[in-house]
Amino acid sequence: MNYRERIFQQEGESFPGKTYVEVVLAPAFHEAKNHLLQPMMAINKAHLVMLREQELLTDTEAKAIAQALVGIEMEELRHSAYTGQFEDLFFQVESRLLELAPDVAGNLHLARSRNDMGIAIYRMVLREKLLVTLESALYLKEHLLLFAQEHAETVMIGYTHTQQAQPTTMAHYIMAAVDLLSRDIKRLLNAYRTCNRSPMGAAALTTSGFAISRERMKELLGFDELVENSYDAVCGADYLGEAATAIQLAAINLGRTVQDMLLWCTQEFSGLKVASPYVQISSIMPQKRNPVSFEHMRSLLSSSAGNAQTVLTMMHNTPFGDIVDTEDDMQPYVWKSMSVLEQMYRLMACVVGTMEVNKAGLLERAKGSFATVTELADTLVRTDHLSFRNSHHIVSKVVKEAMAAGLKADQISLELVNRAALDVIGKELAITAEELRLALDPVHFVRIRKLPGGPNADEIKRMIQERTATLQAQTAWLTQEKQEREQTWKRLDQIIADWSVG
Numbered sequence: 001m002n003y004r005e006r007i008f009q010q011e012g013e014s015f016p017g018k019t020y021v022e023v024v025l026a027p028a029f030h031e032a033k034n035h036l037l038q039p040m041m042a043i044n045k046a047h048l049v050m051l052r053e054q055e056l057l058t059d060t061e062a063k064a065i066a067q068a069l070v071g072i073e074m075e076e077l078r079h080s081a082y083t084g085q086f087e088d089l090f091f092q093v094e095s096r097l098l099e100l101a102p103d104v105a106g107n108l109h110l111a112r113s114r115n116d117m118g119i120a121i122y123r124m125v126l127r128e129k130l131l132v133t134l135e136s137a138l139y140l141k142e143h144l145l146l147f148a149q150e151h152a153e154t155v156m157i158g159y160t161h162t163q164q165a166q167p168t169t170m171a172h173y174i175m176a177a178v179d180l181l182s183r184d185i186k187r188l189l190n191a192y193r194t195c196n197r198s199p200m201g202a203a204a205l206t207t208s209g210f211a212i213s214r215e216r217m218k219e220l221l222g223f224d225e226l227v228e229n230s231y232d233a234v235c236g237a238d239y240l241g242e243a244a245t246a247i248q249l250a251a252i253n254l255g256r257t258v259q260d261m262l263l264w265c266t267q268e269f270s271g272l273k274v275a276s277p278y279v280q281i282s283s284i285m286p287q288k289r290n291p292v293s294f295e296h297m298r299s300l301l302s303s304s305a306g307n308a309q310t311v312l313t314m315m316h317n318t319p320f321g322d323i324v325d326t327e328d329d330m331q332p333y334v335w336k337s338m339s340v341l342e343q344m345y346r347l348m349a350c351v352v353g354t355m356e357v358n359k360a361g362l363l364e365r366a367k368g369s370f371a372t373v374t375e376l377a378d379t380l381v382r383t384d385h386l387s388f389r390n391s392h393h394i395v396s397k398v399v400k401e402a403m404a405a406g407l408k409a410d411q412i413s414l415e416l417v418n419r420a421a422l423d424v425i426g427k428e429l430a431i432t433a434e435e436l437r438l439a440l441d442p443v444h445f446v447r448i449r450k451l452p453g454g455p456n457a458d459e460i461k462r463m464i465q466e467r468t469a470t471l472q473a474q475t476a477w478l479t480q481e482k483q484e485r486e487q488t489w490k491r492l493d494q495i496i497a498d499w500s501v502g
Contacts, residue, residue, distance in 0.1 A: 199233035
């Protein structure tokens with residue numbers, strides 16, 4: 001027995017080969033029955049309605065096919081296993097329809113192809129998952145805004161290059177995260193709009209010679225627009241790439257905030273305390289309160305970004321045509337990456353919404369930090385009319401001497417400042433002790449930074465108010481979109497139900 005005969009003996013000599021079933025067909029069938037069955041049936045119903053309205057089917061034919069569609073046992077299909085009797089779920093459903101309406105069900109495939117139908121199914125699945133993800137993103141945004149409102153005056157040190165930089169507030173940091181999330185939401189919304197376009201009517205590649213209505217299919221399936229060019233309709237995969245890119249960037253962005261918060265939970269920072277439902281203990285060290293919820297978020301967000309990158313990698317160097325690479329094998333990676341991101345949005349909202357902030361400790365650290373000395377340099381410009389560069393040199397010398405003497409920033413004296421000034425500009429300064437105290441006060445530092453986007457509490461509250469209004473508008477849009485989709489399916493099901501008994 002040669003090697004070919006051994007393979008045939010193991011795999012079989014007719015479709016499908018055993019290993020092909022194991023590694024490709026069975027997994028694809030499993031994903032299809034869980035994700036694709038509902039939109040597949042919706043397309044069957046919509047196509048039937050359109051064919052009858054275009055008088056490509058008679059009333060009698062339409063009634064028989066409607067009865068067959070109603071007669072499909074959906075739960076039976078959802079629990080079925082891949083047997084190899086049919087190539088995929090599409091042919092299994094078609095076979096069942098032919099059993100229920102043997103003389104006419106074959107006409108349901110008039111003027112359509114698995115090509116346009118498959119892409120429509122994928123777009124319908126993706127748009128629903130995008131809506132779920134957007135809902136969770138808006139949920140997180142709501143809770144971040146509430147958290148920011150609570151901490152508009154919680155002074156803390158801001159960091160650049162991982163080093164203490166300037167005083168800011170917890171709310172100022174959180175509002176930056178809100179704006180970052182808002183841009184991610186905008187990208188997901190754009191991905192939704194790109195996705196929500198109908199390819200139906202493109203058929204295999206070039207439309208059809210039958211007088212079907214692509215516009216009516218768009219309406220029946222709840223799409224906003226057509227993918228007009230029929231070649232583009234079945235070959236373009238950038239709707240997937242745009243979603244994957246938005247997901248990947250959103251996961252990376254959220255992961256950066258998670259990393260900061262995990263660091264702030266350490267005893268050394270002592271800034272945050274995660275609530276008990278989201279910490280775990282050590283099996284050996286009784287004192288431990290491990291903020292593992294943040295650790296899980298960090299790793300799972302990386303997995304989301306990785307699965308999104310897989311989508312883009314699988315698209316890379318594929319021909320611009322109808323091809324399997326962008327279909328059954330790729331789609332689960334999009335779904336998985338989006339599902340993880342959506343879950344992390346909800347978990348982040350819970351963890352942030354329940355954690356405690358060490359306000360007193362953060363303020364005390366800011367008072368003793370040299371992060372305030374930017375304002376001292378600015379103050380010398382105002383009080384003594386120095387150039388900023390000379391002022392910077394004086395303050396730099398003050399900081400070095402204070403650190404050498406083991407002083408904290410709020411222990412810097414007027415005498416020390418004047419001594420540095422004598423060395424740099426050859427004279428003492430006009431700044432008073434009270435002005436020096438204010439210049440080194442982190443609360444004062446934050447209060448006077450009231451330019452647009454600054455940490456001043458009133459400015460933070462203005463930003464919260466504006467972002468909250470945007471959130472409300474986005475939430476209203478999402479609610480309307482979900483309601484419209486639900487009504488679309490109800491209308492379609494009602495038409496088919498009426499025809500099946502009419």
